[in-house]
Amino acid sequence: MDPVSGIIGPSGCQIGTEIDMAIARRWSTDLGLTLDQMLTVIAETMARKPDGPPNSFKFFDKPMARFAGELRRLAAEPLNPTDTPKRTKGHSHDRNGTFDQRHDEYLRRLAAGEIDRGPDPSDPWAR
Structure with missing residues (x-):
């Protein structure tokens, strides 16, 4: 282009x-x-x-x-920690069954701007 x-x-x-x-x-x-x-x-x-x-x-x-x-x-x-998450094939390593739920909530909060990602670690001036 x-x-x-x-x-x-x-x-x-x-x-x-x-x-x-x-x-x-x-x-x-x-x-x-x-x-x-x-x-x-x-x-x-x-x-x-x-x-x-x-x-x-x-x-x-x-x-x-x-x-x-x-x-x-x-x-x-809202994320309800008492809810039992659905188990899906391939997630048997998740013993308590809440990792996927916590991860989804983290991604949602990150996308909504509720979490500050901080300075870019590759930026030499951001120290």
């Missing part, structure tokens, strides 16, 4: 138009998604799209809305 013109591939398809940037801003402002969350949804969506890049960012509107809805749903569900 040419970073100056935004042209990609032999067809000369331009990506990142002003309209696309407005769509991406809406994902942030209306849905409350972070850049990392948006990039994750885009990567997962593109992994399932076999026929090349989409024509516009609007292609990702529904996956972004689903992801944001799932985050809201998870944030609204």
Whole structure:
């Protein structure tokens, strides 16, 4: 891709138009998604799209809305430590059965910004 013109591939398809940037801003402002969350949804969506890049960012509107809805749903569900978690195949190493539940709660809180990840350890100026 040419970073100056935004042209990609032999067809000369331009990506990142002003309209696309407005769509991406809406994902942030209306849905409350972070850049990392948006990039994750885009990567997962593109992994399932076999026929090349989409024509516009609007292609990702529904996956972004689903992801944001799932985050809201998870944030609204309190974690009840007395609930017995469902046992699934492949998790027999989890003797008390709560690791998956605690891990899911940690990921939810991290995505919601409730947990501060601290400075980037690869940043030499963050000490």
